[in-house]
Structures are given as structure tokens and as C-alpha cells.
Amino acid sequence: MQHQPLIVRWSMPITIAALFIFSLSPIGWTTWTNWFAAQTRVIISPIAHPITITINMIIPPAISDPDASEGERTIRAELDRVRTQLLQTRNENDRLSGLIDQFSRGADIMPNLDVRQIPRPRISSLVGDFLFIRTGQIEGLTQGTVVVVDAVQLLGKVSRVDGKTSTVLPITAKSAQQIQATVLLNESGSEQAICLLTPLGDGTLRGEIARSAVDEAWQVEIGQEVRLLDSQWPQHAQMLMIGTIERIERNDIQPLRQRIIVRPTVADLRMVPEVILRLPAIDPSQSGGNP
Amino acid sequence: MNWFVFAFVAWIIFGLELALIPIFDAGSGGVHPSMVIPLMAFCALYASRKQALWAAIILGIFMDLVSPMAHLDGGSVVIVGPYALGYLLACHFILAIRGSLIRRNPLTLVIISIASSFIAQVVVIAIFTARDLGSNPLVWDAGDQLVQRSFSSLYTGLSALVLSILFFALAPAFGFHSSVPTRFARHI
Secondary structure (H helix, E strand, C coil): CCCCCHHHHCHHHHHHHHHHHHHHCCHHHHCCHHHHHHHHHHHHHHHHHHHHHHHHHHCCCCCCCCCCCHHHHHHHHHHHHHHHHHHHHHHHHHHHHHHHHHHHCCCCCCCCCCEEEEEEEEEEEECCCEEEECCCHHHCCCCCCEEEECCCEEEEEEEEECCCCEEEEECCCCCCCCEEEEEECCCCCCCEEEEEEEECCCCCEEEEEEHHHCCCCCCCCCCCEEEECCCCCCHHHCCCEEEEEEEEECCCCCCCEEEEEEECCCCCHHHCCEEEEEEECCCCCCCCCCC | CCHHHHHHHHHHHHHHHHHHHHHHCCCCCCCCCCCHHHHHHHHHHHCCHHHHHHHHHHHHHHHHHCCCEEECCCCEECCCCHHHHHHHHHHHHHHHHHHHCCCCCHHHHHHHHHHHHHHHHHHHHHHHHHHHHCCCCECCCHHHHHHHHHHHHHHHHHHHHHHHHHHHHHHHHHCCCCCCCCCCCCCC
16 A cells, blocks of 8 residues: 555545535536536436336326316317417517507517427436436527426426536426416406415425405416416516416415415426427527517 | 446436436425435445445535536536535445444445435535535525435435345445354355
8 A cells, every 4th residue: 555656545635625625616617517417417318218217107297187088188288278379479469569669769679589399308307306308509408498398387497508418497496586477367367466486395386466466356266377477588488387376375474465376287397208498499699680 | 346336336326316306205395315325325334445435426426416506597507526525424434333333234224324314415515505605606595405405314214225125135246245244144
């Protein structure tokens, strides 16, 4: 042992010192770890993906209505899509009305971007509720790309992307950001109430609705749909489904604010076998000059 | 220790770790058993001191690389070090007490997995909390994490119990030959 080269004898202390430095160094200095993290995910995916597929076969992901027949599910999915389109159109109408108003005052109008949807299987999960997807910058993904499941159920955003892989943070993850949403108080969606939803970490989100914002004729009820209406998210993601109201809690501290617990229509967003990535069909940087 | 067998088993264990997280999650967000800790504990029980420490560091670095932390801007970052140092300290703990342990009893692996997981998680929490003292842009709540990771450590006992059967069967392939007389099993 005494005759080992110096580098061998000091390899352990040097490694420990380096790990300490890396652990406490600022985020900006650790960007080089991205490449190693991407390679690690690529190495692990050939074993993690088959296990995930096997698990999905043994324990199929829960669906919203297990008793419904295949035909009923297809019709319901079509209905969801049409409703989402209707609400998006209505929301787009409101936005365009505002934009026309701005245009008349000389403001620019942003072009309405088409969306292309890319379905990709979930390879596995990562520690901390992240999902690991095998596609990346090669298909135009960027940080913030919207991810859905079942066409209209919002899953989350791409939180990190490299050449061929990406990680997605579901909206229900405890470390996910708050999102602004709207509760559809009636079937047509003409009556809505805004709320700010906070993920609880158990697959649900909690939000508070100010009573003053709600018309007395309409009440917040269990089962009502909650949809995205947040300016922090892309325009094409507005009115995507966040979930339905699972329960309404009494707020003793602020009795005028009803507290709602929202659960996505997919029981566990971390266990979906496939996700759909929604990308703008046109590169915004190339279409900047178009009206 | 046969490093090729270690690398192959570690690859499968990481695959299981990542694929089974949503299944074994207790539904409370973040509470799930670790598959990697029992492997680290198993190596620490049988391998030579230096090999066990290096194995812990390697497993810890890979754990760091597959454990992104949420950023306040909605992105995520990978920080190398917290798990590696946590596993190293946990391994050191096992090396310090392994002389007095009944190594071939599966319950030994269960108990030391729970204890070493708790030690490793405390180190991880300490490092991220120390980062949080400065201008930390990560989403981090030390109290919340302590509760989650403590329960995860207890939950790790379950995975250690199942994996102990596999690991003890693979001990000769790893190149582990204990010279300690055992009460519960004969040497292969």
C-alpha cells in the first residue's frame, strides 16, 4: 500500500473534496452535469423502459370511468376534445377581441400558432416525480413545452431537455409551480370562477375561490371541470383540462373563500404509459415578421 | 469484488428504482423505497473497505444524476454530490459496525438499509438546506423533505427484505466470501 502512486493514494480524498465543492457550488457552475445526466438516462433507459412496460401491463393505469365500454370511452374522448375546442375558441375570441382593440391603438398582433402533437412513450420516472421521455431538442422540444395525456388532460411542462431525452414535471408534483385555472360553473362554460391551484404532492391540487367572484346563482360543486387559464402558459394550452373538483373544504380562516381539491381525470399522472407533446407548428422566430 | 457483476446489478437496480417509483409511492408524494441503498449496504457488508467506499460513491453519483431538483423557474437542475456524500457516510457507518453483525441474516440487511438510508438522507437534506441559506433558486422545504425521506427510509426496509434474497444468492458472483461463522446459513 505504501508504494502506490500518489494519485491512487489521494484519489479518495480528492473525490470527496470535489463532491463537496460540486454539492455547494452555484447552479450556474453545474451546467456541465447536464451532459452526464443525459448519458446516465440513456444508459438506464434500456432496462427501465421494459420494466415500465411490464408494470403497465400488470397494473394498467387507472382510467376515469372503468365501467364504460370502448364505444362510450371513444364518444366521451371526442366530447372532451370538442368541448376543449369550444372553450379554446371562446377564450381565443375574448383574446382576439382584446387584441383587435389593441390593434386599433397600434399594438402588434401575435400570430395564432398551430400546434403539432408528438406522442411519445414514458420511459420511466425519475426521483422527484419527474417523468423521463425519449425525445428532445432533435424534435424541437424546449424547456416549457406543454405535455398532455388523453389529448386534453394537461400533464405538465418539459422542465429539462437535451439532444434526445427530456424530463417532464407533472402539474401535480409537489415541486411544480402554482397554476391559475378556471372552474366551469355550468355545462356550457359561460360561467366561470378563477382560482390559483397549488399542487399538494398526493396527485391533487388545492385552490381557493373568492365568493365575490362567483355569481350567487352558480355554486361551486363536486365534479365541476377545472381548466387552465394562465398567462404563464402558451396560448395553445389555455383551457386544457386540469381535472375535476374532488371535494370542497371549508376554510375556517377565510370563510368567504371556498377551498377546492382538484384531481386530474387520469388517476396518477406519473404512471401514464404515453404522453403527447404539444409544439408550435411554426417556429415563432421565423414567423416574427408576419401579421 | 467483481466490478463487472456490480455494474450489471447496479444497472438493473437503477432500472427498477426508476420504473417502480410511481408504483411504490405511498401516495403522499415522495415517499418510496430505495432499491439502490440495499445494494450499497450489501457491498458495504461484504466487500473490502476501499471497494465498498468506491461502490458507495459510484452509486451515489449515479443517484445524483437521476435525481433532478425542481428549479423555481419551472426547470430542473442536476447537482452532483449530495447523494454521493450521503451514501459514502452511510457506507462508512456500515463498515464501522459490520464486525458485530450477523451478515447472512436477511434481517441484518433490512435493519442496516433503514439506518444507512436515514443517514444518507440526512446528509442530502443537510447539503440542500445549506444551499438554501444562500440565494438558492431550487424548490426546497427542509421540514417537508425530512418527513418524506424519513418515511422513505423506513419503506426501504421492505425493498431490502425482497432484494436480500437476490443479493445473498448472487454473493458468490460478486466474489464475496465471508470468513465469519454464520448462524443462519452455510457458506456456498
